[in-house]
Amino acid sequence: MDQKLAIYNTLTRQKEVFEPLHAPHVGMYVCGPTVYSDSHLGHARHGVTFDLLFRYLKHIGYKVRYVRNITDVGHLENEAGSGEDRIAKKARLEQLEPMEVVQYYSNRYHKVMDALNTLSPSIEPHASGHIIEQIATINRILENGYAYESNGSVYFDVEKYNKDYNYGILSHRNIEEMLNTTRELDGQDEKRSKVDFALWKKAAPEHIMRWPSPWSEGFPGWHLECSTMSIKYLGKEFDIHGGGLDLMFPHHECEIAQNTASEKHQVVKYWMHNNMITIKGQKMARSLGNFITLEQLFAGDHELLEKAYSPMAVRFFILQAHYRSTVDFSNEALQASEKALSRLLDAYSKIDKIEASATSTVEVNGLRDKCYQAMNDDLNSAVVISHLFEAATIINSAFDGKVSLTQDDLNELKFIFDLFLFDILGIIDEAKSGVGDNYESFSKAIDLLLDIRAKAKANKDWATSDQIRDELAKIGFEIKDGKDGAEWKLK
Ligand code: ZN
Numbered sequence: 001m002d003q004k005l006a007i008y009n010t011l012t013r014q015k016e017v018f019e020p021l022h023a024p025h026v027g028m029y030v031c032g033p034t035v036y037s038d039s040h041l042g043h044a045r046h047g048v049t050f051d052l053l054f055r056y057l058k059h060i061g062y063k064v065r066y067v068r069n070i071t072d073v074g075h076l077e078n079e080a081g082s083g084e085d086r087i088a089k090k091a092r093l094e095q096l097e098p099m100e101v102v103q104y105y106s107n108r109y110h111k112v113m114d115a116l117n118t119l120s121p122s123i124e125p126h127a128s129g130h131i132i133e134q135i136a137t138i139n140r141i142l143e144n145g146y147a148y149e150s151n152g153s154v155y156f157d158v159e160k161y162n163k164d165y166n167y168g169i170l171s172h173r174n175i176e177e178m179l180n181t182t183r184e185l186d187g188q189d190e191k192r193s194k195v196d197f198a199l200w201k202k203a204a205p206e207h208i209m210r211w212p213s214p215w216s217e218g219f220p221g222w223h224l225e226c227s228t229m230s231i232k233y234l235g236k237e238f239d240i241h242g243g244g245l246d247l248m249f250p251h252h253e254c255e256i257a258q259n260t261a262s263e264k265h266q267v268v269k270y271w272m273h274n275n276m277i278t279i280k281g282q283k284m285a286r287s288l289g290n291f292i293t294l295e296q297l298f299a300g301d302h303e304l305l306e307k308a309y310s311p312m313a314v315r316f317f318i319l320q321a322h323y324r325s326t327v328d329f330s331n332e333a334l335q336a337s338e339k340a341l342s343r344l345l346d347a348y349s350k351i352d353k354i355e356a357s358a359t360s361t362v363e364v365n366g367l368r369d370k371c372y373q374a375m376n377d378d379l380n381s382a383v384v385i386s387h388l389f390e391a392a393t394i395i396n397s398a399f400d401g402k403v404s405l406t407q408d409d410l411n412e413l414k415f416i417f418d419l420f421l422f423d424i425l426g427i428i429d430e431a432k433s434g435v436g437d438n439y440e441s442f443s444k445a446i447d448l449l450l451d452i453r454a455k456a457k458a459n460k461d462w463a464t465s466d467q468i469r470d471e472l473a474k475i476g477f478e479i480k481d482g483k484d485g486a487e488w489k490l491k
Pocket of ligand 1: 226
């Protein structure tokens with residue numbers, strides 16, 4: 001491991017040099033989606049952030065087991081443990097079996113994550129497939145004295161836990177403050193304290209997602225699945241737990257309490273949280289009408305959108321900010337990202353067309369190290385991108401004959417783009433994607449058509465030349481006539 005990665009640990013509130021518990025193996029758990037509706041920009045930021053971490057850890061030599069769950073039970077509309085299960089509600093409204101809802105939205109989630117070129121996790125466990133394990137966790141917490149049964153439900157005893165450990169270490173909240181600010185909610189009479197949260201909920205008669213347990217027919221509390229499944233797949237101590245900043249409290253705070261109450265020690269070494277995306281300064285919310293799903297974004301199908309944005313424009317837009325800073329979405333910002341990305345891809349495609357000189361008049365060594373330094377500094381993709389722009393400026397100047405580069409310089413520039421832009425930042429050139437390894441033959445076939453068109457033009461055979469241009473345009477090619485002949489690109 002030549003590279004020393006420093007990551008910001010939300011638990012300690014500082015950047016720490018990453019030291020895995022069992023190098024070269026790294027265990028990484030990320031809270032995945034609740035599958036009852038389509039994914040939005042928040043999911044994209046979350047997916048891309050932890051994809052960046054996954055890619056980089058693998059690149060610097062670790063063997064990473066990346067676990068990202070699918071929440072398909074017990075996620076109530078009201079986090080305090082009342083209201084209807086969101087998946088069950090959707091199933092009822094659409095007259096579907098709840099697992100049909102789960103499958104439908106899981107498939108759609110995977111599709112947009114693929115479009116964003118995020119790598120699949122190593123394991124993607126479903127909460128509904130781990131009810132037995134969750135019941136075992138509840139039993140351990142009960143045995144250790146940090147939970148109690150009440151009317152068929154089981155609650156976590158936050159005040160008792162807080163006397164022995166510290167409830168609030170992640171979010172830096174204290175229990176008195178929580179007692180003063182927590183509202184009285186349904187099921188309150190079953191709880192010893194209003195800050196207690198459900199580990200198991202007895203199902204109301206109309207609740208369709210239910211499983212047998214020693215306490216009642218019911219379902220597990222939402223926080224429990226992540227404690228249980230992370231420990232099951234990564235062990236009683238593991239390296240990284242990630243999620244969106246909105247999950248820090250109560251979800252992750254409750255996970256820490258459950259982990260400590262069942263295992264009697266902390267389980268997670270580094271907690272990482274990505275920041276949120278706002279839309280024109282506002283939080284995304286269905287009630288504000290600014291809730292844009294990724295499908296709508298890719299299709300340009302929402303009244304707030306001026307046009308469609310490709311998945312790579314969205315990915316690049318996200319990576320242009322550091323994952324811990326806020327990002328504000330607007331059409332202008334997305335269009336700026338789109339242009340910036342095409343400038344980089346344009347520069348990359350010029351590298352092979354530059355004639356190497358015997359000597360160079362500009363320094364390219366050092367750029368690679370600067371990119372590594374930025375990545376090692378808590379995955380600062382924004383700074384990596386600024387160095388890629390330095391590289392692009394050098395390439396453009398060499399292409400225009402203003403500076404000269406040796407073959408080694410050109411190889412180094414190509415290496416930097418291949419490694420940082422494509423492998424680590426995970427960008428793909430969408431114009432070339434879809435044809436994959438056949439790109440070269442594909443590109444030669446289009447060049448051949450353009451040659452025929454050039455000959456037709458030379459013979460003043462306008463019908464043939466127009467036909468080739470128009471037919472290519474119809475299937476998505478943009479043809480530009482320049483002084484050195486015609487150039488094409490996929491729109
Ligand atoms: Zn979780």
